[in-house]
Amino acid sequence: MLKPKVISQVLRQATTGGVKATLLLNSEGSPLAFVSESGDRDARVYAAIASNVWSTFEKNTRPLTKENLATGSGSGGGTSSGNGANNALKFLLVECEEGNLAITTVANMLLCLTANPDVALGILKAKTEALARHLEEPFQRVTTYNSS
Amino acid sequence: MLKFHWSTGDLQVSLDRSLIVMELQTYLDKLLTRIDGLKTITITDREGVTLLTATPEGGSLGTGFETQPALLSTTFAVVSEQASKLGLKKNKSIVSVFGSHQVVQFNHAPFVTTLVADVDANTGILLDLNNELRDVTDVIATALQERQNVTTP
Amino acid sequence: MKKKVLLMGKSGSGKTSMRSIIFSNYIARDTRRLGATIDVEHSHVRFLGNLVLNLWDCGGQEAFMENYFAAQRDHIFRNVEVLIYVFDVESREIERDMHYYQDCLEAILANSKDAKIFCLIHKMDLVQEEVRAKIFNERFSELKTRSEPLKISAFATSIWDETLYKFKLSCSKSQAQFKSMEVRQANFAAFFDILTANTYVMVIMSDPTVESAATQMNITVARKHFEKLETSHMTR
Numbered sequence: 001m002l003k004p005k006v007i008s009q010v011l012r013q014a015t016t017g018g019v020k021a022t023l024l025l026n027s028e029g030s031p032l033a034f035v036s037e038s039g040d041r042d043a044r045v046y047a048a049i050a051s052n053v054w055s056t057f058e059k060n061t062r063p064l065t066k067e068n069l070a071t072g073s074g075s076g077g078g079t080s081s082g083n084g085a086n087n088a089l090k091f092l093l094v095e096c097e098e099g100n101l102a103i104t105t106v107a108n109m110l111l112c113l114t115a116n117p118d119v120a121l122g123i124l125k126a127k128t129e130a131l132a133r134h135l136e137e138p139f140q141r142v143t144t145y146n147s148s
Numbered sequence: 149m150l151k152f153h154w155s156t157g158d159l160q161v162s163l164d165r166s167l168i169v170m171e172l173q174t175y176l177d178k179l180l181t182r183i184d185g186l187k188t189i190t191i192t193d194r195e196g197v198t199l200l201t202a203t204p205e206g207g208s209l210g211t212g213f214e215t216q217p218a219l220l221s222t223t224f225a226v227v228s229e230q231a232s233k234l235g236l237k238k239n240k241s242i243v244s245v246f247g248s249h250q251v252v253q254f255n256h257a258p259f260v261t262t263l264v265a266d267v268d269a270n271t272g273i274l275l276d277l278n279n280e281l282r283d284v285t286d287v288i289a290t291a292l293q294e295r296q297n298v299t300t301p
Numbered sequence: 302m303k304k305k306v307l308l309m310g311k312s313g314s315g316k317t318s319m320r321s322i323i324f325s326n327y328i329a330r331d332t333r334r335l336g337a338t339i340d341v342e343h344s345h346v347r348f349l350g351n352l353v354l355n356l357w358d359c360g361g362q363e364a365f366m367e368n369y370f371a372a373q374r375d376h377i378f379r380n381v382e383v384l385i386y387v388f389d390v391e392s393r394e395i396e397r398d399m400h401y402y403q404d405c406l407e408a409i410l411a412n413s414k415d416a417k418i419f420c421l422i423h424k425m426d427l428v429q430e431e432v433r434a435k436i437f438n439e440r441f442s443e444l445k446t447r448s449e450p451l452k453i454s455a456f457a458t459s460i461w462d463e464t465l466y467k468f469k470l471s472c473s474k475s476q477a478q479f480k481s482m483e484v485r486q487a488n489f490a491a492f493f494d495i496l497t498a499n500t501y502v503m504v505i506m507s508d509p510t511v512e513s514a515a516t517q518m519n520i521t522v523a524r525k526h527f528e529k530l531e532t533s534h535m536t537r
Contacts, residue, residue: 033515056230061246063219064216090246095243097237
């Protein structure tokens with residue numbers, strides 16, 4: 001079972017040092033929980049746009065990630081031999097003039113952090129990934145209930 | 149209005165303009181070799197029509213990411229517009245990370261600049277190219293403007 | 302095992318038409334038959350979502366009745382969960398009806414003593430309205446004494462009873478259209494949702510800051526558990 005209070009506490013811990021809002025969204029883009037320094041309205045706007053941005057990218061690049069099979073790699077060893085599944089979209093970083101958004105997945109949900117522009121993008125990315133790792137295991141359990 | 153392909157072979161392009169194009173092309177080609185893991189650079193308009201593109205020599209265009217810049221550009225055009233409504237002013241760039249690739253895209257209105265790189269390339273260095281590449285698109289924009297002024301009296 | 306339901310009663314008392322009315326959404330079209338039921342008609346009836354009833358509609362003609370109590374006795378009366386016995390309120394041969402009924406009870410007592418028994422005093426629409434209650438009470442008390450030691454319940458019924466149709470329509474409608482609903486106020490949020498095929502759930506959250514999507518997700522998680530409970534119970 002999901003404990004919204006506990007989730008909010010965890011999200012609150014990440015909402016420091018220039019991070020303005022931390023949100024957890026279901027696959028439809030509705031927030032399951034969020035912490036926002038600038039109020040509910042802002043957070044709901046972030047939720048709607050973040051989930052839309054993610055799904056647009058995911059949907060449009062699906063044909064690219066699928067046909068990405070091992071091909072005779074020319075220059076360097078960089079050409080991946082991954083299949084479609086593990087070349088799927090993993091992370092998005094959206095840079096705007098007055099703030100940045102980082103989006104990634106936790107189980108079948110989305111985690112979204114919004115930060116002031118003075119937070120280095122590398123820090124924002126690392127923070128988002130750390131939080132996602134922390135939430136992944138417990139949420140994996142909840143979502144296997146949902147799908148099995 | 150911007151839908152024309154501007155290549156060095158275009159007879160209508162005057163000699164000095166084609167020189168500019170060649171310079172820009174050379175510059176982009178050099179960027180590819182200068183930055184580790186960078187595969188392609190593509191400058192398109194918001195409908196996905198390619199204006200300039202640099203791909204590695206010998207052409208190891210293995211994956212869809214490198215061969216279909218139009219799809220990535222039009223996706224960015226849509227998403228960037230949405231992101232500009234976040235209440236955080238204008239969208240500057242978007243980085244999308246996949247299992248084996250990363251795509252760094254800049255809002256160089258009216259153009260979109262798309263960089264495709266290996267997933268382990270340095271994202272910071274790629275993002276730092278924003279202003280440098282903005283200069284490139286500015287040159288193209290100015291040249292287009294001049295051309296329009298010539299053709300429409 | 303599916304629940305075995307015996308539908309019995311004298312010929313022409315209205316068993317098959319009643320069956321058609323109640324389950325017409327679920328069983329094949331050919332139940333709209335006019336003739337008498339020959340021997341026993343088996344049908345599996347899906348009811349209230351995923352409840353499956355194994356309905357035995359036993360023809361009421363004397364020849365068959367005798368046969369049930371003799372040759373087919375074990376076959377018919379074993380493992381019965383529910384016996385529905387239909388009486389025609391207009392019948393002229395009450396003694397005879399009672400005789401068959403008691404034979405039937407005897408067989409039940411011997412083979413399925415835990416079966417629930419329902420007696421329907423049918424065709425009540427043919428009785429004058431003023432005396433319906435009186436007649437029903439008389440029949441019921443007689444049936445009670447005759448049924449001892451078994452306990453029974455009795456109902457006055459009619460296929461012409463509009464309220465039955467209305468109820469049925471409202472049930473099927475609400476099942477088809479209702480998905481979920483949420484009521485949110487300053488100090489609480491209430492959620493109504495379909496839980497399993499047979500149940501609904503209402504959740505009241507006293508903390509209005511908890512997001513709807515979180516509560517809905519928890520309902521989804523709970524649904525799996527309840528569905529498991531329900532299927533394990535049904536297939537015992």
